[in-house]
Amino acid sequence: MKQDRPKISDVARIAGVSTATVSRVISNPGMVSEDTRATVQAAIAETGYRLNHAARNLRHQRTGGIVALVPNLSNPFFAQILSGIASVLVPAGYNLLVADTHSAGAEMLLDYAEPSRADGLIVLDGALPAAGLSGRVPVVQACEWVPGLLAPRVKIDNAAAAALAVAHLADLGHRRIGHVAGPRGNVLSEARFKGTVEALRARGLPCPDQADYAADFSLEAGRAAADRWLAADTATRPTALSFASDAMACGFIGEVQRHGLVVPRDVSVVGFDDIELIAHISPPLTTIRQPRAALGRLAAERLLARLRGENDPGDDMLLPVELVIRASTAPLV
Amino acid sequence: MKQDRPKISDVARIAGVSTATVSRVISNPGMVSEDTRATVQAAIAETGYRLNHAARNLRHQRTGGIVALVPNLSNPFFAQILSGIASVLVPAGYNLLVADTHSAGAEMLLDYAEPSRADGLIVLDGALPAAGLSGRVPVVQACEWVPGLLAPRVKIDNAAAAALAVAHLADLGHRRIGHVAGPRGNVLSEARFKGTVEALRARGLPCPDQADYAADFSLEAGRAAADRWLAADTATRPTALSFASDAMACGFIGEVQRHGLVVPRDVSVVGFDDIELIAHISPPLTTIRQPRAALGRLAAERLLARLRGENDPGDDMLLPVELVIRASTAPLV
DNA sequence: AGGCGCAATGTAATCGGTTGCATTCAGGTT
């Protein structure tokens, strides 16, 4: 039965050498004489030999792969972070695999943290259990973070970023400023809400009650927030809103426009993330830009440093954000 | 040095049994007596033993993982397909890993098609080399397809879908109907363009020259198409356009609105895909909806069937699309 | 001529589970 996959010993037999030599041709060609190398390579071509990764991994005690755990692949926000990660990992000889934490069970997620599965882990989901993640493969956290997990964090200063949005709206003259937060318990939601509240307090402005506009980052949540806002008393409802995600801001704007209102004339809106799309809708969205590619790149570089055994300071890295002013915000009339 | 990871023989020694018994407790508990099982489980807990996947995979000659190759993770379109795939694969005991074909080299991609890396492959990128993909692990193609690759395809009838868009616009009275295609050479672009042209011909309407509006699926390409359209002669330019992706339609609408024109009053627009966001922008986009989750689910099910060794008819599966009429199209005035 | 060193290659142990086959033993049958 010739249909079995050829193994290294088949190649060795055909080339008339030992398996050790074949192995060296593959992973350390300089150690083999030119003649032998040619013979072996011919034998490899003849048999169509391909290396068995399971066997190599078992022997090497490494996999050459890094797994990224993302909470939700449908959020385009993550895609650019992942591409930043890949831009560092791939040239370094690692391959990047992505797993969606929503679609996998907790048991399976812990399995990704096994050295026999991946050499390292980049965690982009703050809702994972810290217990399962520690003491296994090297881990780096990016954007989100797991409370209690002792691993380097590469992120932005969410509270300060949220304050930036408030400052912008306040500077435009708005005094009733609302905030549509992400899901309760999410580390980003909490930090951004906290930053919003503190910024409002610092300016002596009234603080929104988080419960009024708690949501979940999604388009639909933004639309629902719009309904609540539309139903509220015109004299007391916010004249400006900051959102914890661009998606929610989009959903909100779409809905209020459908009700005949005009943004920013009737309400100013600030988003968060600066996903590509929102520059192209009307009105183009004012938002807080996160340096996504840089977040990914730095997270990957820190992971590589840990894999190389360099001792990492372990501090959080805070990357700067930027307020991008477009056309969804305007002075209070 | 206690810091080594415990192996199965450590557990066996502590439990006072052989490694075979420990192995059976882990993967076939029914075969072991209750007493022994308890003892072994206690030893596992005591040592914190975790099984080495590389070793198991080597012995089993399988990995328990499926890799999905996607051309571009930043396209939210793929996320829901992947979630459909995961919804089938995960309950079946497989884990799903995603690799972005843009960020990996061709060499690396072929490695994913190795049985020692993954048990199966779901290809969502039609631009991969057919040669490297055949004769390795079982493959299923979804949405896009690789010309010449003999593997089951789960997709929509792209030409018919494009014709649906043309029919809608023609029924509204439009006679100069343009099409903004995806990238040249992409299988989807070609099929959708072909369908558009045929539908126009069948109705005796003038055909657009593909070159006029060739693009690449991106927002920015849609914006650029808008500039070309705006610069064209008002008397002869299309009064309606169908796009090969929603993203391009969004980019187009954003740009023409920025120039003071109104959609659909000044130009009707039909998108393609029905990504979630476009229902929330203004105007909500008329589009062709692809059954994304179903595409993913069916692709996964066919792959599972192949893995179980069931002989697959090998035919293409065509899933139905749907024209979703929203507010970006209107009768010709 | 004898000895040394280096380059090229082979030998065999090893990575850590899995599993076919052998063994043991308790309980039941004739």
Add this chain to the structure above:
DNA sequence: AACCTGAATGCAACCGATTACATTGCGCCT
């Protein structure tokens, strides 16, 4: 009492590559 059966467990080969160490042989030095 001899024998059979089946459940529970152990023994050891095996999956396929890697690599420390041993071996070979050639050229060069003294």
